[in-house]
Amino acid sequence: MLGHAWKLVTVGMFLLGTGAVLPPSARACVAPNCLRGVRFPLPPDNGNVPTNLPGLVVVPPLLESVDPATVRLLLADGTPVPATVTAGAHSTQVLVPESPLVQGTEYRLEATGVCTFQGNQTATTTFTAGAPATLPTTLGALTAETPSRGRFTVYEDSNCGNTQAEGDSTRLRFTPSPELVPFLPWVSWTVQVDGEPWSYAKHGGVTATGEENSDTRLYEYNRPLLFLYSICEELDPKPPNRGLTPGRHRATLQGTLEHANLTLPALHVDFELTCDQQPVDPEPEEPSPPASSEGCSQTGGSLTALGLLATLSLWRRRGTPAP
Numbered sequence: 001m002l003g004h005a006w007k008l009v010t011v012g013m014f015l016l017g018t019g020a021v022l023p024p025s026a027r028a029c030v031a032p033n034c035l036r037g038v039r040f041p042l043p044p045d046n047g048n049v050p051t052n053l054p055g056l057v058v059v060p061p062l063l064e065s066v067d068p069a070t071v072r073l074l075l076a077d078g079t080p081v082p083a084t085v086t087a088g089a090h091s092t093q094v095l096v097p098e099s100p101l102v103q104g105t106e107y108r109l110e111a112t113g114v115c116t117f118q119g120n121q122t123a124t125t126t127f128t129a130g131a132p133a134t135l136p137t138t139l140g141a142l143t144a145e146t147p148s149r150g151r152f153t154v155y156e157d158s159n160c161g162n163t164q165a166e167g168d169s170t171r172l173r174f175t176p177s178p179e180l181v182p183f184l185p186w187v188s189w190t191v192q193v194d195g196e197p198w199s200y201a202k203h204g205g206v207t208a209t210g211e212e213n214s215d216t217r218l219y220e221y222n223r224p225l226l227f228l229y230s231i232c233e234e235l236d237p238k239p240p241n242r243g244l245t246p247g248r249h250r251a252t253l254q255g256t257l258e259h260a261n262l263t264l265p266a267l268h269v270d271f272e273l274t275c276d277q278q279p280v281d282p283e284p285e286e287p288s289p290p291a292s293s294e295g296c297s298q299t300g301g302s303l304t305a306l307g308l309l310a311t312l313s314l315w316r317r318r319g320t321p322a323p
Contacts, residue, residue: 032063034115036218038123041185041204048130050182051101055086055094055259057186057203061113061121062219066093070112070122073097081107086259089188090202094259101129133182135262139255140177140210142267144170144228147274152229154243155221162221167243168273169229172251174210180264181208183257191225192252193244199223203258232275246275 039059060066073081088094110124147170155162189201205216229243254266
């Protein structure tokens with residue numbers, strides 16, 4: 001069984017290397033597989049899911065898909081809960097209960113991942129419905145740290161290569177609003193800079209403290225969501241993307257609560273990456289030419305010569321007899 005699995009991984013990596021599996025825009029380091037399995041974004045303890053949650057999200061295995069016909073919500077005893085399933089962001093499926101969840105009730109959510117090499121795999125999880133929560137109207141607050149010069153890792157967009165780069169960078173600091181926190185597992189994120197896409201994070205990609213959840217992008221090597229940079233010095237090998245051009249920029253953070261039919265106002269923050277040259281010690285001043293050993297010095301030389309002539313003239317008068 002283990003040898004068979006290795007063969008599947010080998011075939012997948014071969015197809016990855018030949019470009020037969022990944023589309024040009026794919027941003028992952030492995031061939032399609034079910035190693036990660038289906039993921040269900042939920043609160044850390046799988047409890048306190050708001051009873052008025054607009055929709056439960058099912059995330060497919062890496063670069064794979066979920067069969068929507070297999071997405072089901074059940075009670076603890078296996079009784080089906082009436083719900084519809086629709087497509088969500090990032091190839092997800094969203095299960096929308098026909099009626100609000102019942103507080104204190106335990107539910108089971110299940111779905112099957114459609115896997116290219118390893119066969120379809122069904123995943124399941126349980127959660128408990130908590131109290132209803134007011135739907136959010138704001139995202140929170142966004143600031144940018146003071147930019148600094150240093151080295152950081154830059155990843156390829158499609159083939160997993162990475163290199164060290166040196167430049168200016170800043171990190172966005174996000175504080176979710178209290179009303180958003182209960183719904184964070186079902187929010188997806190995008191960051192734009194000057195209106196152009198910078199990066200994204202899937203559902204559950206931001207924690208209650210405003211940090212990026214690295215688990216949601218496991219094996220994916222696109223740019224971090226909240227880390228912005230400009231490459232100032234070329235290193236070997238050359239970085240695959242240049243990041244931002246030096247200058248002033250505006251970052252925009254947008255969060256979308258799946259199937260909520262509401263728009264949360266985006267957050268904006270201005271920042272500047274300068275790529276200023278590093279301070280250089282001033283060049284030493286050229287020393288003054290040395291005094292010549294022949295003739296008179298430049299400083300006071302003319303006065304010294306005139307004084308000598310005046311003294312000789314005075315001696316000459318004294319040595320001449322009176323008429």
